[in-house]
Amino acid sequence: MFIQQLIKLLGSDKVSQSETELFRHSHDESFHKAVEPDVVCFPESRKDVEMIMDVAREYKVPVTPFGAGSGLEGQAIPVKKGISINFEKMNNVVNFSPEDLMITVQPGMTRLQLNKLVNRHGLMFPIDPGADATIGGMVATNASGTTAVRYGSTRDQLLDLEVVLANGTVIHSGSYAKKSSSGYHLTGLFAGSEGTLGIITEITLRLHGIPEHTVAARCTFDTPEACAEAAKTVLLSGIPVMRMELVDAESISQVNAYGGYHFPIRHSLFFEFAGTRTAALEEVKIAEQLMRELGCGNWEVAGGSKERMELWKARHEMAYAYRHIKGMANTGADVCVPISRLPELVVYARKLIDESGLTGGVLGHVGDGNFHTIVLYDPSVAGEKEKAEYTNEALALRAIEVGGTCTGEHGVGLGKMKFQEIEHGEATIIMKQLKKMFDPEGLLNPGKIFNLD
Amino acid sequence: MFIQQLIKLLGSDKVSQSETELFRHSHDESFHKAVEPDVVCFPESRKDVEMIMDVAREYKVPVTPFGAGSGLEGQAIPVKKGISINFEKMNNVVNFSPEDLMITVQPGMTRLQLNKLVNRHGLMFPIDPGADATIGGMVATNASGTTAVRYGSTRDQLLDLEVVLANGTVIHSGSYAKKSSSGYHLTGLFAGSEGTLGIITEITLRLHGIPEHTVAARCTFDTPEACAEAAKTVLLSGIPVMRMELVDAESISQVNAYGGYHFPIRHSLFFEFAGTRTAALEEVKIAEQLMRELGCGNWEVAGGSKERMELWKARHEMAYAYRHIKGMANTGADVCVPISRLPELVVYARKLIDESGLTGGVLGHVGDGNFHTIVLYDPSVAGEKEKAEYTNEALALRAIEVGGTCTGEHGVGLGKMKFQEIEHGEATIIMKQLKKMFDPEGLLNPGKIFNLD
Ligand SMILES: Cc1cc2nc3c(=O)[nH]c(=O)nc-3n(C[C@H](O)[C@H](O)[C@H](O)COP(=O)(O)OP(=O)(O)OC[C@H]3O[C@@H](n4cnc5c(N)ncnc54)[C@H](O)[C@@H]3O)c2cc1C
Ligand SMILES: Cc1cc2nc3c(=O)[nH]c(=O)nc-3n(C[C@H](O)[C@H](O)[C@H](O)COP(=O)(O)OP(=O)(O)OC[C@H]3O[C@@H](n4cnc5c(N)ncnc54)[C@H](O)[C@@H]3O)c2cc1C
Numbered sequence: 034m035f036i037q038q039l040i041k042l043l044g045s046d047k048v049s050q051s052e053t054e055l056f057r058h059s060h061d062e063s064f065h066k067a068v069e070p071d072v073v074c075f076p077e078s079r080k081d082v083e084m085i086m087d088v089a090r091e092y093k094v095p096v097t098p099f100g101a102g103s104g105l106e107g108q109a110i111p112v113k114k115g116i117s118i119n120f121e122k123m124n125n126v127v128n129f130s131p132e133d134l135m136i137t138v139q140p141g142m143t144r145l146q147l148n149k150l151v152n153r154h155g156l157m158f159p160i161d162p163g164a165d166a167t168i169g170g171m172v173a174t175n176a177s178g179t180t181a182v183r184y185g186s187t188r189d190q191l192l193d194l195e196v197v198l199a200n201g202t203v204i205h206s207g208s209y210a211k212k213s214s215s216g217y218h219l220t221g222l223f224a225g226s227e228g229t230l231g232i233i234t235e236i237t238l239r240l241h242g243i244p245e246h247t248v249a250a251r252c253t254f255d256t257p258e259a260c261a262e263a264a265k266t267v268l269l270s271g272i273p274v275m276r277m278e279l280v281d282a283e284s285i286s287q288v289n290a291y292g293g294y295h296f297p298i299r300h301s302l303f304f305e306f307a308g309t310r311t312a313a314l315e316e317v318k319i320a321e322q323l324m325r326e327l328g329c330g331n332w333e334v335a336g337g338s339k340e341r342m343e344l345w346k347a348r349h350e351m352a353y354a355y356r357h358i359k360g361m362a363n364t365g366a367d368v369c370v371p372i373s374r375l376p377e378l379v380v381y382a383r384k385l386i387d388e389s390g391l392t393g394g395v396l397g398h399v400g401d402g403n404f405h406t407i408v409l410y411d412p413s414v415a416g417e418k419e420k421a422e423y424t425n426e427a428l429a430l431r432a433i434e435v436g437g438t439c440t441g442e443h444g445v446g447l448g449k450m451k452f453q454e455i456e457h458g459e460a461t462i463i464m465k466q467l468k469k470m471f472d473p474e475g476l477l478n479p480g481k482i483f484n485l486d
Numbered sequence: 487m488f489i490q491q492l493i494k495l496l497g498s499d500k501v502s503q504s505e506t507e508l509f510r511h512s513h514d515e516s517f518h519k520a521v522e523p524d525v526v527c528f529p530e531s532r533k534d535v536e537m538i539m540d541v542a543r544e545y546k547v548p549v550t551p552f553g554a555g556s557g558l559e560g561q562a563i564p565v566k567k568g569i570s571i572n573f574e575k576m577n578n579v580v581n582f583s584p585e586d587l588m589i590t591v592q593p594g595m596t597r598l599q600l601n602k603l604v605n606r607h608g609l610m611f612p613i614d615p616g617a618d619a620t621i622g623g624m625v626a627t628n629a630s631g632t633t634a635v636r637y638g639s640t641r642d643q644l645l646d647l648e649v650v651l652a653n654g655t656v657i658h659s660g661s662y663a664k665k666s667s668s669g670y671h672l673t674g675l676f677a678g679s680e681g682t683l684g685i686i687t688e689i690t691l692r693l694h695g696i697p698e699h700t701v702a703a704r705c706t707f708d709t710p711e712a713c714a715e716a717a718k719t720v721l722l723s724g725i726p727v728m729r730m731e732l733v734d735a736e737s738i739s740q741v742n743a744y745g746g747y748h749f750p751i752r753h754s755l756f757f758e759f760a761g762t763r764t765a766a767l768e769e770v771k772i773a774e775q776l777m778r779e780l781g782c783g784n785w786e787v788a789g790g791s792k793e794r795m796e797l798w799k800a801r802h803e804m805a806y807a808y809r810h811i812k813g814m815a816n817t818g819a820d821v822c823v824p825i826s827r828l829p830e831l832v833v834y835a836r837k838l839i840d841e842s843g844l845t846g847g848v849l850g851h852v853g854d855g856n857f858h859t860i861v862l863y864d865p866s867v868a869g870e871k872e873k874a875e876y877t878n879e880a881l882a883l884r885a886i887e888v889g890g891t892c893t894g895e896h897g898v899g900l901g902k903m904k905f906q907e908i909e910h911g912e913a914t915i916i917m918k919q920l921k922k923m924f925d926p927e928g929l930l931n932p933g934k935i936f937n938l939d
Contacts, residue, residue, distance in 0.1 A: 130824065130826060132718070132722065132825065132826040133824040133825050133826050134721075134825075135824065174667055175665075175666075175667040175671075176667075177665060181665060185665070186665050186667075188671065188674075189642070198916075202912050202915070202916075203912065204910075204911065204912045204913040204916060205910070205911065205913060206913060208886075208889055208890060208891050208909065209823075209824045209888075209889030209890060210822040210823060210824065210855060210856075210885075210889070210890040210891040210894060211822065211824075211825075211854045211855055211856070212628075212630060212634060212638070212639050212822055212854050212856060212894050212895065213628075213822060213891035213893065213894060214627055214628040214629075214639075214678050214820075214891075214893045214894065214895050214896060214897040214898070215891045215892055215893045215897075215898055215902065215905070215906070215909055215910070216678075216898070216906055216909065216910045216913065216914070216917050216935070217675055217678070217679060217683075217917045217920055217921075217935075218628075218641065218674045218675055218677060218678055219675075219913060219916065219917070220674075221641075221671045221673075221674030221675065222670055222671055222672075222674065222675055224671060225667050225669075225670070225671055226670060230670075242722075242724035244724070245724070265585070268587075269585065269695075271695035271697070271698070308765070309765070309768060311764055311765070311768055312761070312762070312764070312765045312768070315762060315764055315765070369663040369664065369665055369666060370662075370663060371583065371586040371588065371662045371663065371664075372585065372586050372587075372664075373583060373585040373586050401664045401665050402663060402664055403663075403664070403665060432663075433661075435662075436661055436662035436663070437661060437662060437663040438661050438663040438666035438667075438668045439668055440666065440667045440668045441663060441665050441666060441667065442665065442667050443667060444667040444668075445667070445668055445669070449668065452668070453668070453669055456661065456668055456669065457657075457658075457668070457669045458657065458658065459655050459656065459657045460657040460658060460659060460669070460672060461669070462655070463651075463655075463657060463672065463924075464669050464670045464672070466923055467670055467920075467923070468670075470919055470920070470923055471916075482669070482670075
């Protein structure tokens with residue numbers, strides 16, 4: 034049987050059927066239904082991954098890659114069971130070239146591990162989803178976070194991927210060149226493909242210099258809409274903000290309670306400015322002036338690195354803050370819209386949550402036009418889940434209607450499958466053909482992104 | 487016959503078989519062998535393009551899109567004859583949203599037309615190949631130019647493409663959202679596909695704010711290698727240069743002669759710095775200090791906008807400068823390598839040209855690790871063409887060897903086909919499968935990028 038074969042090829046220490054491991058690989062950080070794999074493999078090299086794919090092909094068993102399991106749409110849940118591949122033993126540096134602002138790593142390295150390594154060379158990998166995700170998972174979901182407003186998403190950081198395809202071929206999608214017009218651009222295609230087109234075994238990333246000086250600031254407005262309008266103004270002023278986050282009053286109140294902070298419980302914008310000292314200080318001054326003209330309250334600059342860290346620690350704890358409430362589950366939207374439509378969408382989101390009667394907040398990376406809702410529901414109360422999901426759905430549909438997307442950064446997984454045809458129209462046919470071309474037997478993370486049955 | 491059918495469907499004013507038009511569409515700016523199409527169509531709308539594709543399918547006739555014909559690798563040459571589609575009547579704005587830093591245009595609009603339109607809103611489309619290329623052509627070749635060091639290539643500017651596929655389906659590859667993790671990323675795939683996967687009929691682009699202040703500067707070094715080393719130093723300093731160009735002494739001498747300039751005939755770096763006034767001035771000061779430490783000569787700042795324009799006019803005339811020499815043809819490399827390998831590659835390029843005994847220069851966008859050679863040959867002298875091509879080939883192979891690419895921005899077309907398997911290895915198989923999936927009958931710009939016969 035295929036598990037015997039895996040043990041034979043990989044060795045028993047790289048193959049686990051323990052209850053703990055099966056449970057750990059049955060879910061991610063979403064509230065999608067857990068499904069346990071039949072077995073979990075812990076490859077240590079690309080060769081191991083190739084052998085796993087050989088077995089998968091031979092026995093027609095599904096394979097689902099697993100990063101840190103921090104996904105929010107159920108991407109890593111092995112809904113058709115089979116083999117879960119955990120990359121925690123593939124977390125090494127393959128090649129680091131500080132001079133080229135470039136590093137090649139294995140997919141199991143996490144973003145914090147990576148930054149620890151490169152920070153001492155004055156370099157950073159800026160993409161920062163709230164969780165300590167793996168680089169493989171971040172590529173596979175095209176993750177972003179608070180710094181995307183300046184640096185783009187994970188896809189924009191990629192120079193090359195090594196990928197094991199379903200048929201066993203190993204390819205490189207790019208090169209070490211910063212730009213290229215050679216061949217077809219496969220790198221962008223694998224980014225965001227959630228393990229459905231191939232298994233990524235090496236990732237070559239751009240790195241960025243750590244700016245000389247960084248300043249954070251925050252201010253408040255009377256409505257989330259006013260925050261969104263203010264964010265728009267900052268963008269149009271041309272200030273290259275490093276971060277610009279909307280946190281509504283409900284979310285502030287949750288995180289104050291969770292983390293013992295004392296932020297004013299008002300709708301807030303959190304900022305970060307970075308560059309040379311002169312540039313950063315000039316930008317914070319311009320931003321303050323703009324915000325005051327728009328009537329902000331509580332303008333506060335966090336100049337010291339301790340206060341600054343606290344601000345972003347709080348921002349990154351928002352999601353956990355909502356989650357700490359015992360017995361409650363949550364769902365959340367991840368829409369991204371053109372910035373001109375942001376204020377109206379934020380108003381709509383707040384209205385949806387209020388009308389649902391549930392507790393929830395609006396927060397997100399408004400510099401990109403990307404924001405989330407987090408809506409709490411009690412799974413034991415009939416109808417609450419449906420109400421929470423309705424807010425999600427209505428917001429995603431409205432975002433698509435105004436030219437935006439149902440997911441700005443979390444990905445499709447299970448949760449956003451139902452919006453694919455609505456958002457992509459006829460292009461969905463092409464996407465499904467691509468899936469069939471890369472994975473004719475449906476071995477790679479089946480049941481995700483598109484319904485192929 | 488298919489031409490009758492085209493006339494019937496489109497009207498005779500959109501279909502030409504005039505000698506002038508057939509000749510105009512038989513070549514681009516490269517020295518690849520000209521081939522005339524059977525007929526040239528001038529669609530005015532997507533519907534027209536769809537009808538052209540209907541005819542192409544019905545009569546199994548190849549279709550080759552044609553932008554401004556400024557390509558340097560023969561991409562627009564209809565090597566298998568058939569229909570050439572010229573987009574000059576599809577050059578309108580579809581939707582312009584300055585607030586969203588976003589514009590949707592038809593593919594026939596040129597980059598200068600586009601900038602004329604958006605500049606008065608304080609916005610710009612920064613990508614600037616030396617020629618006044620069409621946006622469609624730039625997307626199709628993933629063009630870049632002097633500003634890619636700051637803004638990336640054309641691919642990085644794309645939010646959405648409307649594409650007519652070979653089978654007649656019309657798709658949108660993206661949305662108006664600044665970032666998305668929904669579906670597979672088709673936008674990146676069409677960018678750089680040179681009309682071989684679909685016909686682009688609408689393009690939604692990011693725009694950028696025009697920086698408040700811009701300063702240009704130049705300096706000289708004793709060797710091209712020293713220029714490359716200096717460029718590397720500037721990059722590592724973290725200065726976000728707007729432009730950083732290497733122009734070797736031979737190229738300076740050519741452009742002085744062509745344009746009546748008086749630049750010192752030395753190996754040179756041309757710079758541009760842009761941002762707020764404070765930032766730009768700070769950057770030029772730091773750069774000057776770095777360059778002087780490295781022993782540069784002739785440091786000169788072009789503060790006024792007239793001098794600045796002249797510097798970049800000269801830079802953009804380089805290629806034409808070489809071309810103005812009567813009776814001579816030329817060929818050129820377009821390699822892109824990791825910046826750490828740039829100095830050695832530049833030395834190698836210069837050596838290849840010297841050894842060939844031909845006249846030629848080394849110049850390019852060294853901030854990206856991307857540079858060109860231009861090598862002149864007399865087509866009437868036996869062996870010269872082969873010698874020129876040898877320099878090209880040897881340089882491309884060396885670039886690939888050090889982890890770079892055979893084409894940083896010009897694209898594959900006819901000229902770089904022979905390097906595809908060497909550069910992409912097994913990935914070439916996937917690329918060919920993609921081509922077959924999108925274009926099973928081989929109607930779209932056949933004979934380019936890959937040899938499928
Ligand atoms: C509190 C919190 C905050 C968050 N904030 C953000 C945020 O701001 N922005 C954001 O974008 N996301 C955010 N996320 C979501 C999550 O962190 C990202 O989706 C992340 O990219 C998932 O990485 P992972 O390593 O946990 O992958 P997993 O969840 O384990 O897997 C995700 C997908 O990647 C695939 N995959 C993993 N490794 C490979 C591989 N080697 N080859 C092919 N496929 C692979 C899996 O099959 C799966 O489809 C947040 C999550 C939490 C819990
Ligand atoms: C003097 C000079 C300097 C140059 N400098 C640079 C430079 O710095 N950087 C750079 O990148 N390039 C440079 N180039 C090359 C050239 O300008 C670019 O390749 C440009 O992108 C070509 O655009 P075009 O409109 O002329 O396209 P064309 O040459 O007409 O066509 C190029 C390709 O695009 C395809 N195409 C055109 N329209 C469409 C469409 N609507 N749908 C699908 N496919 C389409 C064609 O089929 C063809 O394959 C230079 C050229 C010259 C002559």
